[in-house]
Each structure stands twice: as structure tokens, then as C-alpha cells.
Amino acid sequence: MLQLHYKKVRHAFEYPFTISKGTKTHQEALVVALGMGPYWGFGEACKINYYGIDLDAMISLLESKKQVIQKYALTDPERFWHFLHHLFPDQHFLIAALDCAGWDLFAKMRQKKVYQLIGVEQLHALTTNYTIGLAAPAEMLEKMKAHPWPIYKVKISNAKDIDTLALLRAHTKSLIRIDANEALDVTTTLKLLPEFEKLAIEMIEQPIAKDNYEGMQELKAKSSIPFYADEACVTENDVKRCKNAFHGITIKLSKCGGITPALRMIKEARSLGMSIMLGNMNECSIGTAALVHLQHLVDKMDADGPLLLKEDSGKGLFYEHATACVEDKNGLGIQAL
Numbered sequence: 001m002l003q004l005h006y007k008k009v010r011h012a013f014e015y016p017f018t019i020s021k022g023t024k025t026h027q028e029a030l031v032v033a034l035g036m037g038p039y040w041g042f043g044e045a046c047k048i049n050y051y052g053i054d055l056d057a058m059i060s061l062l063e064s065k066k067q068v069i070q071k072y073a074l075t076d077p078e079r080f081w082h083f084l085h086h087l088f089p090d091q092h093f094l095i096a097a098l099d100c101a102g103w104d105l106f107a108k109m110r111q112k113k114v115y116q117l118i119g120v121e122q123l124h125a126l127t128t129n130y131t132i133g134l135a136a137p138a139e140m141l142e143k144m145k146a147h148p149w150p151i152y153k154v155k156i157s158n159a160k161d162i163d164t165l166a167l168l169r170a171h172t173k174s175l176i177r178i179d180a181n182e183a184l185d186v187t188t189t190l191k192l193l194p195e196f197e198k199l200a201i202e203m204i205e206q207p208i209a210k211d212n213y214e215g216m217q218e219l220k221a222k223s224s225i226p227f228y229a230d231e232a233c234v235t236e237n238d239v240k241r242c243k244n245a246f247h248g249i250t251i252k253l254s255k256c257g258g259i260t261p262a263l264r265m266i267k268e269a270r271s272l273g274m275s276i277m278l279g280n281m282n283e284c285s286i287g288t289a290a291l292v293h294l295q296h297l298v299d300k301m302d303a304d305g306p307l308l309l310k311e312d313s314g315k316g317l318f319y320e321h322a323t324a325c326v327e328d329k330n331g332l333g334i335q336a337l
Helices: 055-072 079-088 092-109 137-146 161-169 186-198 213-222 260-271 286-295
Strands: 003-019 022-038 039-046 130-132 151-155 175-179 201-205 227-229 248-251 275-279 317-320 323-326
Touching: 003 055, 022 092, 022 186, 039 286, 055 092, 079 227, 092 201, 092 260, 092 275, 130 260, 137 161, 151 161, 151 201, 161 175, 161 186, 186 201, 186 213, 186 227, 213 227, 248 260, 260 275, 260 286, 275 286, 286 317, 286 323
Parallel strands: 130 151, 151 175, 175 201, 201 227, 227 248, 248 275
Antiparallel strands: 003 022, 022 039, 317 323
16 A cells, blocks of 8 residues: 655755746745655655645645545556546646656666666766856856856846846856746847857747747747747647747656656657757755656756755755766665655
């Protein structure tokens, strides 16, 4: 019989984390644990206000279905996801936490790593970026200097941020990715494209409103810099509609519902000739570990959640040569504290 435990956690950011949608000083999350005999699997779901994610609501749902979950016979992680998908309709963040915990537990029961269960023989380590949140230009430069890194992802919110990007570029030869979180419009982005090119921006994530596919098609046709969909690509239903508007997609496990649908999204994106980046929602080690096991299947990594936090509710994940790694243990390679 499955055992289900959970707890709320709260992790402080090293710096206030600001994007175009607001500022956070702490990241709240729900850590879930699924147990069977001596084995335990772990997952994490973050509180994200602009997606309407409320931890107390998650707990209420878990409590209402706890006995049903604990009676489930875990014989296959993918079937478990379908069970959860029907049990908690449209609750992608909660399903993701339970799905990751299910994969972790099942792999441990089978004495395998999660990446081995999905058919990967050996992990290919991808360099992850380090995100610099919005702040005064001098503060953003200080963050960059304090964290030497081969790839930065810089948050922007308006046309004036081109000056900040120029300042950062003057002090680093590292790759720079930018993420507007829907803050720009088509006209502004078109005006900035030549400046982005001069600054050797590697990629641009979600510059305009998530539903403006027509505008994105225009931008894609006129840009030498690849565009990646983030807010426009939440679940697997969104992959195909991003084909003509973006060069690639960003997959975040919390948004799509976990490892199981992420694998389907990766397969579909590949069939459409799209590039893929794995992203995060500022999860700690628990929620970030699953990305390590999927990195062999994608092109880019944004797995810096634990790097941005001063606190962690898990152990087993670490960074080596700017790549996210986990301990050489069965399952996801992490343990909740």
C-alpha cells in the first residue's frame, strides 16, 4: 500500500527575484513523498501566483483523495500519471509533484535511475544558465560579477533594458539569453532585434503575449535569434500551435504535469523540428532533480532554481562545471530533508 506524506516549505531567495510579473523574496512550495516499504519518492510543487497556484488548495485536494491514492497499485509511472490526471483535473502543478514522486519511487523499487527507466543509457550533461532577475542596472551587474557563469538568462521588461544588457555584455563574454515573460509587444521587439543581435543574444524567451501567435510569426520571420515559447507552451496541447510561431519551446514540469507528459512533449517537438529547453519554476533540489534525468533529450537547460535560493529542502543535487548533477543513486538521486 502506498504511503502519502506532504509538507509546506518556504525558501528564501539570495536576492529578491523580480520578473515583469512581480517580485518574490521567498519561494513557497509543497513537497510530496510517496512510500512503499523501505522506498520513498519525492516531488515538489511551487506556489506561483500568476498561475493561480495555492498550496492550501493543493493540500485540501490531497486530503480529499488521500485514501484513493494510497490504495493505488504502482506498477507503471505512466499509468499512475493517467490515474492522477483523472483524479485531479487541470491540477498540473499537483499532478507534476506526484508524478515525479511516482517515477522516483518506482525507479528505486526497480533498482534503477529514472533516466534508465525512460531509455537513456548515459546522461549527457548540459550547461545550465544562471538567471539574473530585474533590478537597477548596477545591481544586476553586481549579481553577474558575484556569480561567474558561462550562460546567463537575463530578465527584461521594457525597451530601456537594452542599456542594461549592453552594460552586462561589456563585462562578460558568456552567452546571454533574455526572457521578457510577455512584457514586450511586437513593435518594441522588432525595434530591439538589431540591438539584440549586436549584443550577441543567444535566444529570446516569450517576448510578447502568450496568445499572440500571429505577432510571433512575424517576429520569427524577421529574427536571426531563436525565439522560445514559455507561457505560450504550458501543456502538450500547446506544442503544435507553437510550431510556426517559435523556434523552440521551454518545458516546465510543474506547468505540463510532470515527467510523463514532458516526455510526450519532447517527442512531439522533435517530430516538428523544434528545439527544446527544460525550465524551472524556482524549485529547490527536489523539483529540479527530474530535469537532470531528461537533459539528454533536449538542447538547453534552465535548471538554476537551487542556485537562486539560500535554502533547500532536499539533498543530492549539486552543480559541477555549470551543469546540474545528482548523486549516483537509484531514482532521482535526491532525498527530502
